[in-house]
Each structure stands twice: as structure tokens, then as C-alpha cells.
Amino acid sequence: MNPTLHAARLGLSRGWVEFKHQLTSPQDTGFAVVSTIAFVVVLYFQRDAKVPGTDVSLAAATLPGMLGLMIPLNGLIGAVGALSVEREDGTLLRAKALPQGMVGYLVGRVVSLSLSTVVSLVVMIVAGLFFVPGLTGIGPGGWLAVVWITALGLLASLPLGAVIGAVAGSPQAAAGLSMLAVGGLTAVSGIFYPISALAGWLQALAHVFPLYWLGLGMRSALLPDAAAAAEIGGSWRPVETTLVLLAWAVAGLLLAPPILRRMARRESGSLVEERRQRALQRIG
Structure with missing residues (x-):
């Protein structure tokens, strides 16, 4: 059997095992659980409100932004955190020692993070079925669009998270960089409000990411077609959406492997021990 394919198959199995372990570990699922519950609570309090001047429920207008934000929150930040921590505790060094071990490691991490993100999205959508009027009327095309955007979003977020985790010097630095990236992009993305309210240069910046x-x-998947009037150009721009997300996914998939390989080549037992001693000194 091809060694790379064998490592990828082992990675799939590892990712499934890690995902099942996460479901029973409060420490591993804490961030995802808290953020998901917070979003559900927001939907609950918005369930009876309307967007001013329209018949659109405020919860219906908020849910798509929450789903879109949940993908980089779980995918990017999860990848950054896992990679930086497992770099420090020697997991990456042990993976490096196996034939095609980094391939298996990366496949496993992608599988586990993708599954945990999908679970969070499903919980929010189920809550939306109770709190968002009209969501039950979304046709098969709308749900297929949700699946497609989720897949593209994960492909665009996970490699970027791997890159940040690889270049960061410590888990603390990695966490700071990832939160800064997501927080800054959220502020200018218009994910919860019409981007037309921002300055022109901020709109151009948001379009890049x-x-x-x-x-x-x-x-576009969850709101009525009439809501597109609030968007730039009065259109959902499905072609541009697909192309930009695909471009980020391709760029990340091309950029992440060489950076991760370079980082793995630098790993050694002495470096892991040095980082462990520094961590013990901080605790002490």
C-alpha cells in the first residue's frame, strides 16, 4: 500500500477517535461549548424581535452571521491551539519519527476539528429551528448551500490555523495571534451588519478575507431572496463567494505543508525538554 495513503487512512481513524474523546472531555470542548451556548442564548432573546423597517426576524438575520463566524472560531483557533500545544508536549516530535507521520497527524487533526465544528453548527441550526421563524421552510437548495459554504470555510480556515500555530513561538503567542486575527476580521467583515455601513477602504479590506x-x-442560504437588496450590488454573488473561499483554501493548502514540514524538521527532544522546563518555571 502507498505509505502516504496508509498514513492518511490512519489519520482518518485517529481523527475519529480524537473527536469521540473530545465529546467526553470538558477541557477539550470547553471553548466550543461555551461559544455555542452563548450564540444560542442570543437567538433565544432575539426570537420575537424584528429588524427595524422589515418583517425579517432579528434572530433570522443574526443566525447566518453566527454560523459563518463559528467556522473560523472552531476551525482556525482550534487548529492553532492544538498545533502549538502538541508542538510543546512532544506529540509532533513523535509523529515526525513515524513514516509519513506528519501526514497522518494532519489528517487526524483536520478530521477531529471539522467534526467538532460541524457538531457546533448543527446545535445552532437545531436551536434556530425553534427560535427563527421561517427556518423550517428552507428548501434543499438552501441546506446544500450551508453544507457547501461550511466545507469551503473549513478548507479556508484550517490551513491558516496550521500556519499560525507553526510560526508562533508558544501556545500563548499562538492564542493571541489567532484571537487577534479573528477579532480584527470580525470587526470589519460586516458579518452581523451590512458592510455598506463601513468606509470604502474597509469594505475593500473585508472583501479580501x-x-x-x-x-x-x-x-444567501438562509435568508429570503428579498434580503439581498441590503447587500452590495443587491446580489448574493454566489460565484464570487465560491471563488474567494476556494482561493483561500488553495493558498492555505499550498502554504501550510512546507511550513509544517520546516517546523517539524526543527523539532528535537532537546527543544521539547527546553520548552517543558520553561513551562514548569512559569507554573512555579
Whole structure:
């Protein structure tokens, strides 16, 4: 059997095992659980409100943005955190020692993070079926669009998270960089409000990054066609959404492997021990 394919198959199995372990580990699922519950609570309090001047439920207008934001929150930040921590505790060094071990490791991490993100999205959608009027009327095309945007969003987010986790010097630095990236992009993405309210240069900046397009794609899937009037050009722009997210996914998939290989080549037992001693000194 081809060694790479064998490693990928082992990675799939590992990812499934890690995902099942996460479901029973509060420490591993804490961030995802808290963020998902917070979003559900927001939907609950918005369930009876309307967007001013329209018949659109405020919860219906908010849900697509929440779904779009949940993907980089779980995918990018999860990848950054896992990679930086497992770099420190020696997991990556052990993976490096196996034939095609990094391939198996990366496949496993992608599988586990993707599954945990999908679970969070499903919980929010189920809550939306109770709190968002009209969501039950979304046809098969709308749900297929949600699946498609989710897949593209994960492909765009996970490699970027792997890159940040690989270049960061410590888990603390990795966490800071990932939160800064997601927070900054959220502020200018228009994911919860019409981007037309921002200055022109901020609109152009938002168009470069995937978060704006994730929000737009989710709104196109879950909101009525008339809501497109609030978007730039009065259109959902499905072709542009797909192309931008695909471009980020391809760029990340091309960029992440060489950076990860370079990072793995630098790993050694002495470096792991040095980082462990520094961590013990901080605790002490």
C-alpha cells in the first residue's frame, strides 16, 4: 500500500477517535461549548424581535452571521491551539519519527476539528429551528448551500490555523495571534451588519478575507431572496463567494505543508525538554 495513503487512512481513524474523546472531555470542548451556548442564548432573546423597517426576524438575520463566524472560531483557533500545544508536549516530535507521520497527524487533526465544528453548527441550526421563524421552510437548495459554504470555510480556515500555530513561538503567542486575527476580521467583515455601513477602504479590506464571504454565503442560504437588496450590488454573488473561499483554501493548502514540514524538521527532544522546563518555571 502507498505509505502516504496508509498514513492518511490512519489519520482518518485517529481523527475519529480524537473527536469521540473530545465529546467526553470538558477541557477539550470547553471553548466550543461555551461559544455555542452563548450564540444560542442570543437567538433565544432575539426570537420575537424584528429588524427595524422589515418583517425579517432579528434572530433570522443574526443566525447566518453566527454560523459563518463559528467556522473560523472552531476551525482556525482550534487548529492553532492544538498545533502549538502538541508542538510543546512532544506529540509532533513523535509523529515526525513515524513514516509519513506528519501526514497522518494532519489528517487526524483536520478530521477531529471539522467534526467538532460541524457538531457546533448543527446545535445552532437545531436551536434556530425553534427560535427563527421561517427556518423550517428552507428548501434543499438552501441546506446544500450551508453544507457547501461550511466545507469551503473549513478548507479556508484550517490551513491558516496550521500556519499560525507553526510560526508562533508558544501556545500563548499562538492564542493571541489567532484571537487577534479573528477579532480584527470580525470587526470589519460586516458579518452581523451590512458592510455598506463601513468606509470604502474597509469594505475593500473585508472583501479580501474569507470571513465576509462566509457571512454572505450563509445569508444567501438562509435568508429570503428579498434580503439581498441590503447587500452590495443587491446580489448574493454566489460565484464570487465560491471563488474567494476556494482561493483561500488553495493558498492555505499550498502554504501550510512546507511550513509544517520546516517546523517539524526543527523539532528535537532537546527543544521539547527546553520548552517543558520553561513551562514548569512559569507554573512555579
